[in-house]
Amino acid sequence: MRIIVDGDACPGISIIENIAKKYGLELIVFCDIHHYIRLDYGEVKVVDSGFQSVDMYVVNICKEKDIVISQDYGVAAIALGKKAFVINPKGYYYNEENIDRLLEERHISQKIRRAGGRTNNPKKRTKEDDLRLEKNLIKIIECNIRE
Numbered sequence: 001m002r003i004i005v006d007g008d009a010c011p012g013i014s015i016i017e018n019i020a021k022k023y024g025l026e027l028i029v030f031c032d033i034h035h036y037i038r039l040d041y042g043e044v045k046v047v048d049s050g051f052q053s054v055d056m057y058v059v060n061i062c063k064e065k066d067i068v069i070s071q072d073y074g075v076a077a078i079a080l081g082k083k084a085f086v087i088n089p090k091g092y093y094y095n096e097e098n099i100d101r102l103l104e105e106r107h108i109s110q111k112i113r114r115a116g117g118r119t120n121n122p123k124k125r126t127k128e129d130d131l132r133l134e135k136n137l138i139k140i141i142e143c144n145i146r147e
Contacts, residue, residue, distance in 0.1 A: 079094075
């Protein structure tokens, strides 16, 4: 079990890093050349910039029982197909029951924006988001260490 992070626009990396260190799990954070991420524990892999370049690295290396952290629904869908556990930076789970709905909502929002409409911006990160990320990441790890 490894933790693989889509590091572009991923708040909460320090929480993820602390948990990976506590449980002795391999941590890999991908980011493109336009981001600077420094870790005391784990590895940062810097990749070329480009449309979905980080996403492609994340989905290509993830495998069954890895934990993938990304806010991208496409990455989540592919990682779920590989039987990885997927969570977003706010601590919400992606799973087989919600991924189709999330992809459909993204598609509808894109159509609205292309037609000149407006959609809601994401809400600002809260302390509750940090706590949920910590709680749910630990829950995934502890449930799977026992297996």
